[in-house]
Amino acid sequence: QVQLWESGPGLLRPSETLSLTCTVSRYSISDGSYWTWIRQPPGKGLEWIGTISHTGTTFYNPSLRSRLTISLDTSKNQFSLTVTSVAVADTAVYFCAREASNYPPDYWGQGTLVSVSS
Amino acid sequence: ELVLTQSPATLSLSPGEGATLSCRASQSLSSSLAWYQQKPGQAPRLLIFDASDRAAGVPARFSGSGSGTDFTLTISSLEPEDFAVYYCHLRRHWPWESTFGPGTKVDIK
Numbered sequence: 001q002v003q004l005w006e007s008g009p010g011l012l013r014p015s016e017t018l019s020l021t022c023t024v025s026r027y028s029i030s031d032g033s034y035w036t037w038i039r040q041p042p043g044k045g046l047e048w049i050g051t052i053s054h055t056g057t058t059f060y061n062p063s064l065r066s067r068l069t070i071s072l073d074t075s076k077n078q079f080s081l082t083v084t085s086v087a088v089a090d091t092a093v094y095f096c097a098r099e100a101s102n103y104p105p106d107y108w109g110q111g112t113l114v115s116v117s118s
Numbered sequence: 119e120l121v122l123t124q125s126p127a128t129l130s131l132s133p134g135e136g137a138t139l140s141c142r143a144s145q146s147l148s149s150s151l152a153w154y155q156q157k158p159g160q161a162p163r164l165l166i167f168d169a170s171d172r173a174a175g176v177p178a179r180f181s182g183s184g185s186g187t188d189f190t191l192t193i194s195s196l197e198p199e200d201f202a203v204y205y206c207h208l209r210r211h212w213p214w215e216s217t218f219g220p221g222t223k224v225d226i227k
Binding site: 046048059062099102103104105106109111 | 154160161173207213214215219
């Protein structure tokens with residue numbers, strides 16, 4: 001069974017850059033599938049952030065696109081999310097997930113809370 | 119932009135009762151509509167994909183239906199572990215875009 005887990009800083013100041021990594025086990029990220037980031041502000045719903053294919057093609061939420069970068073590190077079997085110029089509104093639990101070409105996100109990490117506060 | 123609306127926002131029911139949750143899409147797309155269940159402190163769990171196919175290990179009391187812009191998740195008889203928040207999800211393949219509905223909370227009456 002595919003396993004994913006997120007890692008990164010839990011607390012940031014406004015205007016700083018958020019960097020998160022998702023480590024994947026029991027599946028090679030270069031073998032196929034798409035790799036997705038989703039976030040959930042405290043007490044609110046789910047928001048798709050962006051997705052990267054196993055070949056490196058990226059798809060971003062238009063509302064966040066200007067601040068986002070998603071990349072692959074196949075040597076470490078990881079993919080990463082970078083969000084620049086964070087604000088309090090970026091406070092959320094960030095999830096990474098796997099999805100197939102014709103299948104929605106099925107395997108998810110447990111989520112990591114990122115708080116932005118001055 | 120894909121937009122999903124869910125109704126009702128909250129559904130208060132007793133164990134053993136049936137539940138009907140609705141999801142409406144702003145555009146008529148292929149049936150790449152999925153349903154997720156989320157409990158506090160946990161990641162969402164995939165229940166239904168392609169509008170009506172149950173994911174592996176999902177009990178038969180969960181069923182999905184619908185096409186075009188209107189979709190439904192039905193729980194035939196609520197078990198205590200079914201009280202949670204349910205999200206619908208839609209993905210467009212080209213250009214790739216993914217969106218979740220705002221969720222329906224099913225709580226104990």
